[in-house]
Amino acid sequence: xxxxxxxxxxxxxxxxxxxxxxxxxxxxxxxxxxxxxxxxxxxxxxxxxxxxxxxxxxxxxxxxxxxxxxxxxxxxxxxxxxxxxxxxxxxxxxxxxxxxxxxxxxxxxxxxxxxxxxxxxxxxxxxxxxxxxxxxxxxxxxxxxxxxxxxxxxxxxxxxxxxxxxxxxxxxxxxxxxxxxxxxxxxxxxxxxxxxxxxxxxxxxxxx
Numbered sequence: 001x002x003x004x005x006x007x008x009x010x011x012x013x014x015x016x017x018x019x020x021x022x023x024x025x026x027x028x029x030x031x032x033x034x035x036x037x038x039x040x041x042x043x044x045x046x047x048x049x050x051x052x053x054x055x056x057x058x059x060x061x062x063x064x065x066x067x068x069x070x071x072x073x074x075x076x077x078x079x080x081x082x083x084x085x086x087x088x089x090x091x092x093x094x095x096x097x098x099x100x101x102x103x104x105x106x107x108x109x110x111x112x113x114x115x116x117x118x119x120x121x122x123x124x125x126x127x128x129x130x131x132x133x134x135x136x137x138x139x140x141x142x143x144x145x146x147x148x149x150x151x152x153x154x155x156x157x158x159x160x161x162x163x164x165x166x167x168x169x170x171x172x173x174x175x176x177x178x179x180x181x182x183x184x185x186x187x188x189x190x191x192x193x194x195x196x197x198x199x200x201x202x203x204x205x206x207x208x
Contacts, residue, residue, distance in 0.1 A: 056101055063098045067091055088115045106132055110142055117145070122152040140166040144176040151183055159183055174203040
């Protein structure tokens with residue numbers, strides 16, 4: 001069996017990129033009606049809120065587009081000689097701009113965590129994944145990603161628990177299966193790891 005590396009190596013940055021979804025449009029806040037002037041002020045306030053919501057959505061999409069450009073540029077390098085060091089901090093800066101607009105943007109928080117994983121700052125990564133899990137405890141990607149970060153900190157048993165939670169939610173989740181194989185390999189359970197790795201690769205080829 002070939003030596004397996006840390007889980008991060010199995011989840012390339014461009015795969016993470018395409019796993020991201022376009023954030024949903026934030027709901028516009030309802031305009032507060034003022035006594036006596038409700039009939040005349042209600043419509044302009046609603047239009048203002050709608051325009052603000054639309055502007056917010058456009059700003060977030062534009063920032064995600066910038067991140068996409070940087071990731072695609074990194075991915076499209078034809079050789080290692082063309083490959084420049086990836087600027088994690090620049091992407092984190094763009095993600096922070098998104099979070100300044102929309103503090104609960106799930107994709108931005110999760111992706112920021114993966115940037116920290118790439119930098120080896122796993123404790124900061126876990127803080128991000130915990131924020132995602134606070135929004136949705138059944139977020140399989142955040143569970144899997146937290147497992148990656150915990151494994152990076154050498155907490156194999158705890159890492160395995162989070163990866164297994166992700167698999168319980170989706171038994172065909174190839175990244176989580178792959179990461180479980182890595183963790184099991186590190187624990188000396190080579191046969192089980194090899195079986196999972198074969199299954200993960202097959203599912204990855206099917207799911208793309």
